[in-house]
Amino acid sequence: MPELKLPQLPDRTPIKLSITITPDLASALGAYAAAYREAYGKEEPVAELIPAILACFLENDRAFSRGRGRP
Template sequence: MTNGKLRLGPLPKTASVKMTFMCPASLKADLDRYAALHGRTYGETVDAAALIPHMLATFMERDRGFKATGAHR
């Protein structure tokens, strides 16, 4: 376990829609490392694919330009 918290906290349970996307191998490796760290931090095994929607949602929630358009929920 780490002493600090990750920007992405424990994952909430949500309904999902399947999407497929491609990314560079280096990004996939980083996502896998982040997933491993997330699992150690919060005591729950998670794979990179499960993290991606939560990372994107967090990014969009904090994007001031996106919020300024009024397009967010």
């Protein structure tokens, strides 16, 4: 088999997660979706934004990254 520079792709199987949130958080997420629409000119449902928001939060939490052995 040839040596490829691209490593094998990770598992990308989506996992459905159901959560319950407070009315205040629902309102804040709605406001965030409105700000996103204003910034980018494209409306995205809150459910589509939440995974990106969570990923961004985890990627930028330095203490969490250090705890997982990432610089």
